[in-house]
Amino acid sequence: xxxxxPATAPGTRQQNRGPGARGYxxxxxxxxxxxxxxxxxxFVGASDIxxxxxxxxxxxxxxxxxxxxxxxxxxLLAGAAMSVAGLIMQMLTQNRFVEPSTAGTVQxxxxxxxxxxxxxxxxxxxxxxxxxxVAALLGTLLFLGVLRRVALKSSLIVPLVGIMxxxxxxxxxxxxxxxxxxxxxxxxxxxxxxxGIMRGRYEQLWLVGIMALTxxxxxxxxxxxxxxxDIAVSIGLNYRAVVALGVGIVAxxxxxxxxxxxxxxxxxxxxxxxxxxxxxxxxxKGVPWVCLLGGGILVxxxxxxxxxxxxxxxxVGTVLGVVGAAxxxxxxxxxxxxx
Amino acid sequence: xxxxxxxxxxxxxxxxxxxxxxRIERGGVxxxxxxxxxxxxxxxxxxGRLLASDGGRVTVDGMDVDRAPGREFAKRLSxxxxxxxFTTRLTVRDLVRFGRYPHSQGRLTAEDxxxxxxxxxxxxxxxxxxxxxxxxxxxxxxxxxxxMVLCQDTDYVLLDEPLNNLDMKHAxxxxxxxxxxxxxxxKTVVVVIHDINFASAxxxxxxxxxxxxxxxxxxPAEIMTSEVLLDVxxxxxxxxxxxxxxxxxxxx
Numbered sequence: 001x002x003x004x005x006p007a008t009a010p011g012t013r014q015q016n017r018g019p020g021a022r023g024y025x026x027x028x029x030x031x032x033x034x035x036x037x038x039x040x041x042x043f044v045g046a047s048d049i050x051x052x053x054x055x056x057x058x059x060x061x062x063x064x065x066x067x068x069x070x071x072x073x074x075x076l077l078a079g080a081a082m083s084v085a086g087l088i089m090q091m092l093t094q095n096r097f098v099e100p101s102t103a104g105t106v107q108x109x110x111x112x113x114x115x116x117x118x119x120x121x122x123x124x125x126x127x128x129x130x131x132x133x134v135a136a137l138l139g140t141l142l143f144l145g146v147l148r149r150v151a152l153k154s155s156l157i158v159p160l161v162g163i164m165x166x167x168x169x170x171x172x173x174x175x176x177x178x179x180x181x182x183x184x185x186x187x188x189x190x191x192x193x194x195x196g197i198m199r200g201r202y203e204q205l206w207l208v209g210i211m212a213l214t215x216x217x218x219x220x221x222x223x224x225x226x227x228x229x230d231i232a233v234s235i236g237l238n239y240r241a242v243v244a245l246g247v248g249i250v251a252x253x254x255x256x257x258x259x260x261x262x263x264x265x266x267x268x269x270x271x272x273x274x275x276x277x278x279x280x281x282x283x284x285k286g287v288p289w290v291c292l293l294g295g296g297i298l299v300x301x302x303x304x305x306x307x308x309x310x311x312x313x314x315x316v317g318t319v320l321g322v323v324g325a326a327x328x329x330x331x332x333x334x335x336x337x338x339x
Numbered sequence: 340x341x342x343x344x345x346x347x348x349x350x351x352x353x354x355x356x357x358x359x360x361x362r363i364e365r366g367g368v369x370x371x372x373x374x375x376x377x378x379x380x381x382x383x384x385x386x387g388r389l390l391a392s393d394g395g396r397v398t399v400d401g402m403d404v405d406r407a408p409g410r411e412f413a414k415r416l417s418x419x420x421x422x423x424x425f426t427t428r429l430t431v432r433d434l435v436r437f438g439r440y441p442h443s444q445g446r447l448t449a450e451d452x453x454x455x456x457x458x459x460x461x462x463x464x465x466x467x468x469x470x471x472x473x474x475x476x477x478x479x480x481x482x483x484x485x486x487m488v489l490c491q492d493t494d495y496v497l498l499d500e501p502l503n504n505l506d507m508k509h510a511x512x513x514x515x516x517x518x519x520x521x522x523x524x525x526k527t528v529v530v531v532i533h534d535i536n537f538a539s540a541x542x543x544x545x546x547x548x549x550x551x552x553x554x555x556x557x558x559p560a561e562i563m564t565s566e567v568l569l570d571v572x573x574x575x576x577x578x579x580x581x582x583x584x585x586x587x588x589x590x591x
Binding site: 094095155220223224226227228229230231233234235236237238276280281282 | 387388389409410411412413414417418419420425427428429430433434437438440441445471487488491
């Protein structure tokens with residue numbers, strides 16, 4: 001329409017504002033808060049490590065680098081990536097209640113690890129991880145396939161389908177675990193727990209960090225997918241390729257996180273919803289906030305899980321379940337338009 | 340020119356499009372009317388390559404819809420279907436910006452920005468540009484989607500029932516804007532529409548469909564007659580000339 005319409009008043013251009021001063025301030029505040037939580041996380045724990053001891057005591061320094069730093073990094077990476085995975089699922093399914101654990105993704109990853117454990121008992125972590133990712137991919141595709149056959153796609157039916165599918169897969173997993181006496185082993189990755197994280201046992205999580213970054217790089221395509229297939233195709237996007245990419249990221253994140261630290265429920269649900277309320281669904285604008293908030297919440301929950309019963313720890317997955325359920329309830333009650 | 344050759348589409352045992360051949364010339368507003376199940380929306384959706392046909396061919400300016408590369412085709416033809424349930428929380432301006440996607444792939448140039456502002460102005464959306472879509476009324480949201488489609492700056496614009504969910508005032512203003520898009524922006528607009536009187540008052544051509552076929556095609560004067568409307572809708576319609584437009588009276 002270039003030539004035929006006169007350009008609108010010149011003054012309107014300035015409304016193309018970026019985040020604005022308030023946006024930058026909020027981002028700085030959020031960044032500072034996550035940083036502060038991370039520092040607390042580094043100095044909380046069973047053995048007494050203080051900044052002062054780090055300087056003078058080589059043993060303390062070694063412990064710090066061996067255990068504390070990896071743990072905090074792992075929390076930030078896993079929290080950010082699981083939240084981004086939730087965001088992607090919500091865009092792809094156009095439903096705010098879908099996340100990897102309400103789509104059969106996480107349960108499939110768990111089944112994948114179990115099967116490898118049964119078939120190749122001594123398999124190293126990378127093998128289990130790969131199995132988890134492949135299983136997560138298949139489970140997510142199954143979910144999307146079932147969805148395509150469901151006529152009524154109301155906002156509650158979609159997650160219900162996912163939860164039922166997840167429950168069926170979980171039941172299969174439990175059956176095999178029972179059969180092969182692996183129920184206790186199953187417990188270690190069914191509930192997210194960072195107490196075993198140390199140097200050499202968390203590095204795989206950098207992969208999910210890369211996945212979160214990838215999501216940021218293809219953010220516009222994910223946003224368009226959230227507008228639905230019709231609009232995506234109309235503006236010339238290869239919709240199937242975007243869905244494949246999104247599902248790939250989600251499966252990889254879920255598979256790696258489940259095999260390294262275990263299930264982290266609710267993060268993928270509450271974090272993208274909280275961000276959406278304030279920033280909206282523009283994925284490029286949302287991903288940085290989702291990462292900050294997701295990492296921050298997980299670090300906070302982990303601190304709680306470490307101090308609440310000192311010197312013992314409770315799994316962070318448990319804390320997350322309680323906090324997440326509460327936040328989710330508040331969200332449900334406060335927000336009428338849930339899409 | 341949009342050209343359909345022997346286009347067929349079946350769902351299970353029911354034939355929705357039964358060998359439709361049709362030409363839609365460049366320019367102006369073309370309305371597709373007909374009773375429910377006549378195949379109007381199916382035809383529009385296939386032209387807009389959102390649905391695959393079972394037989395036949397659609398070309399747009401000689402480009403085969405099935406084979407044209409998505410991005411190139413998206414610079415030539417845009418389609419907007421009825422709104423879906425899920426409303427993304429995007430601001431109106433961000434939504435309209437995605438109309439530039441085929442041209443910019445997300446990196447908007449100064450010209451893209453100018454087009455976005457022009458489309459917002461064209462649909463009187465400037466005061467709402469910063470609002471989230473889910474905070475708007477149905478009519479405002481519909482306008483935002485139309486602005487996005489216009490911003491795509493394609494020669495052909497297909498709209499599937501753009502008056503759905505609009506009250507009288509907004510329906511009239513939507514039709515005026517569609518007319519203006521054809522007249523002042525030189526677009527070829529094809530709309531599927533239920534209200535025969537809107538079709539009569541705002542189109543250059545009307546295509547009347549029945550049972551998966553094009554029953555009639557012509558100017559509003561040719562289509563808006565009691566005989567044709569009886570044949571198409573199986574309903575007695577008295578047609579009167581009101582204020583320069585032929586208006587069908589069918590309420591009693």
